[in-house]
Amino acid sequence: MTTPNHHPAPAVLSDYVSGALRPAFATVVAAHLESCPHCRAAVQTLEALGGAMIEDLAPVSLSEGRIEQAMAALDQAGPEVEAHAVTADRIPFGPERWLAPGMSIRKAKVGNGEDLLYLLRLPAGQKTVPHGHVGTEFTTVLKGAYVDGEGRFAAGDFCEMSNDIEHQPHVDRGGECLCLIASEKPMRQFTRLGRFVHMITGV
Amino acid sequence: MIAQALSYETVQSRRIERQGRRSARVILRVVGETAVIAEAEPVEDACALMLRITQARDKAAFRALFQMLAPKVKAYLIRHGAPPAQAEDLAQETLLTVWRKAEYFDPRKASVAAWVFTIARNLRIDALRRERSAMSYALSVLEPDQAPDNPEIESSTAEREGRVRDAMQSxxxxxxxxxxxxxxxxxxxxxxxxxxxxxxxxxxxxxxxxxxxxxxxxxxxx
Structure with missing residues (x-):
């Protein structure tokens, strides 16, 4: 697999590493990292920085007996921590909902559900009409490719959209396009479905 | 004394001069599978402690690492708004995770501090936001990479840590x-x-x- 050409801004990677990204957005970044050695290396550097930042802090003593408590816990089994890489099929998606021919959406609930995380499937050759965005939106292409004014976005590529940006993606003729998208929740639920209808029909 | 199988060098780095706390640092190069026995004076390097934990499940090494890092992790969590009691719980849990997941520590990829940072961050997100961060961070924290069978821990981790610090200062x-x-x-x-x-x-x-x-x-x- 070729490495991606479109990457998150360093500020986004820094937010990811510091823990400031909300989970839906962090997940889309993680999906990009899965196929991007370049950004994985950047993340490691930022994590090293995080380690140095922790070491630089003035220590705050723990209360008496804490260390003995910890020592006593060493032989107990801890809670299971899942150790796996992020892959799209690990995300708890809901059922696939049909939007239009060849076009569907699968929503996932992550975190407190304050943001939307979903898989959007677009058919080969799909043209959308120009559309803007509500708040910030992160996309990682999982399969296929689309082209818009910013270039061609293929598997692994990351795209950040914000309020003022309009684009008109055009899916490659070669095959369908599958995107993992995180976006801030619109004020009213139905406006999003309305937006998809708008993207296709222009209404 | 240092076991024969170990060669070591003392590095007077800029960082140490700056910190002034440690008069010298012993960097261990592990040859073969000999247990690491270090001269514990002065303060032992976190990486050496970590090696003793991964290779020998050495509880004394854990105690030393806990004393070294738990108060820093507590400080980090307080910075992030955790009440002191919760910061303490999470700091303890962070170090216990280090013990339990020691086999995932890969010194070629991260310093002990960097690894501890990612664990503390994830526990913080889980606890403070009541969310499971496993999904969005599993990749960077617990990547089940093939841990080296025969780890040759050169000075790389410590040196790299020093370089990060120098870069930060610059x-x-x-x-x-x-x-x-x-x-x-x-x-x-x-x-x-x-x-x-x-x-x-x-x-x-x-x-x-x-x-x-x-x-x-x-x-x-x-």
Missing amino acids: LPREQLEVIRLSFYSDKAHAEIAHELSLPLGTVKSRLRLALARLRGMVGDLA
């Missing part, structure tokens, strides 16, 4: 300010821009320049 003040706000608070770069009354683009470019400089000085760790 950052222009305004870049360091943004970095510090990122790591010591729960704020995303957009909120930091707001807080500092700076245009978003300015904060983004400071982070971009800082990361470029870090990567230039530290080199890629992958």
Whole structure:
């Protein structure tokens, strides 16, 4: 697999590493990292920085007996921590909902559900009409490719959209396009479905 | 004394001079599978302690590592708004995770501090936001990479840690300010821009320049 050409801004990677990204957005970044050695290396550097930042802090003593408590816990089994890489099929998606021919959406609930995380499937050759965005939106292409004014976005590529940006993606003729998208929740639920209808029909 | 199978060197690094706490640092190069026995004076390196934990499940090493890092992790969590009692619980849990998941520690990829940072961050997100961060961070924290069968821990980890520190110190003040706000608070770069009354683009470019400089000085760790 070729490495991606479109990457998150360093500020986004820094937010990811510091823990400031909300989970839906962090997940889309993680999906990009899965196929991007370049950004994985950047993340490691930022994590090293995080380690140095922790070491630089003035220590705050723990209360008496804490260390003995910890020592006593060493032989107990801890809670299971899942150790796996992020892959799209690990995300708890809901059922696939049909939007239009060849076009569907699968929503996932992550975190407190304050943001939307979903898989959007677009058919080969799909043209959308120009559309803007509500708040910030992160996309990682999982399969296929689309082209818009910013270039061609293929598997692994990351795209950040914000309020003022309009684009008109055009899916490659070669095959369908599958995107993992995180976006801030619109004020009213139905406006999003309305937006998809708008993207296709222009209404 | 140092076991025969070990060769070692004492490095007087700039970092140590700056810190002034440790008069010298012993960097161990492990040859073969000999248990690591270090002269414990002065303060033992976190990486050496970690090796004793992974290779020998050495509880004394854990105790030393706990004493070294738990108070720092507690400080980090308090910075992020955790009440002291919770910060203490999470700091303890962070170090216990180090013990339980020791086999995932890969010194070629991260320093002990960096690894502890990622664990503390994830526990913080899980606890404070009541969310499971496993999904969004599993990749960077618990990547089940083939741990080296025969680890040859050269000075790389410690040196790299020193380089990160040097790089950090060499950052222009305004870049360091943004970095510090990122790591010591729960704020995303957009909120930091707001807080500092700076245009978003300015904060983004400071982070971009800082990361470029870090990567230039530290080199890629992958």
